[in-house]
Amino acid sequence: MRRKKTTSTFEALKGIDLVIDEGQSVAILGFNGSGKSTLLKLLSGVMKPDAGSVLTRGQVAGLIEVGAGFHPELSGRENVFLNAAILGMSRSQIEERYDDIVAFSEIGDFIDQEVKHYSSGMFMRLAFSVAIHVDVDVLLVDEILSVGDAPFRAKCRGKFDELIAAGKTLVIVSHDMEMVRELCTRAVVIRKGTVVFDGDVEEAIDAIAA
Structure with a gap:
């Protein structure tokens, strides 16, 4: 005014x-x-x-913010598929590399928990593991x-x-x-x-x- x-x-x-x-x-x-x-x-x-x-x-993959591209209400397993798809992987590629992604992240015991319960360190482990398994x-x-x-x-x-x-x-x-x-x-x-x-x-x- x-x-x-x-x-x-x-x-x-x-x-x-x-x-x-x-x-x-x-x-x-x-x-x-x-x-x-x-x-x-x-x-x-x-x-x-x-x-x-x-x-x-x-192909560009970015680890720019902890948990970016993750949905808090979904489990770690579901977020692997979601985040990997965002980064350009096909479902068959994700399924082929899923065990390696989880093994590298070292959070297999928590993979079926909702990620809103994850610590920042667990977020980072899973996000990094997904990104480095993309053909980047x-x-x-x-x-x-x-x-x-x-x-x-x-x-x-x-x-x-x-x-x-x-x-x-x-x-x-x-x-x-x-x-x-x-x-x-x-x-x-x-x-x-x-x-x-x-x-x-x-x-x-x-x-x-x-």
Whole structure:
């Protein structure tokens, strides 16, 4: 009524221009709120850019939020079929890999419980297990491995090594610099929505605090 401005605009990312080659393992680094998770959501197709374009090639799977793509009222078993279908697997493929998915997740005793009763760690185990059993070309991972225990995180890192050896593309958001050093050959540092460094991992880690 008084013509006062009642909304505001926040640009999460500004002028991002990146090319990630097939088979690269790239870390996206920066402080909380810098725009890292937004970038992964754009790559996964969860969000659309207001300007410009995002082009991906091949099958993309994203582990962006714990429990994303899971229905809380359905059991773990039902959610395996639901989430795997969302990621592009056929029912026959899901049935063929179902036992391997559950075995990797290590939550077989709870697979027929509704997932609303799962802990964040159980969510992560099942979500990660489904994603890495998809015939994926690009895997996007956003810090969710921090909710798992040490033995399971080690097993996940081993799976990452397998994907890298198979020539898959990994894009990882993480504050775990040791994991970044072990898995990634390139790092991009984002600060306040803009890229301030793109290159060597060690130099990128130094650039975060610069």
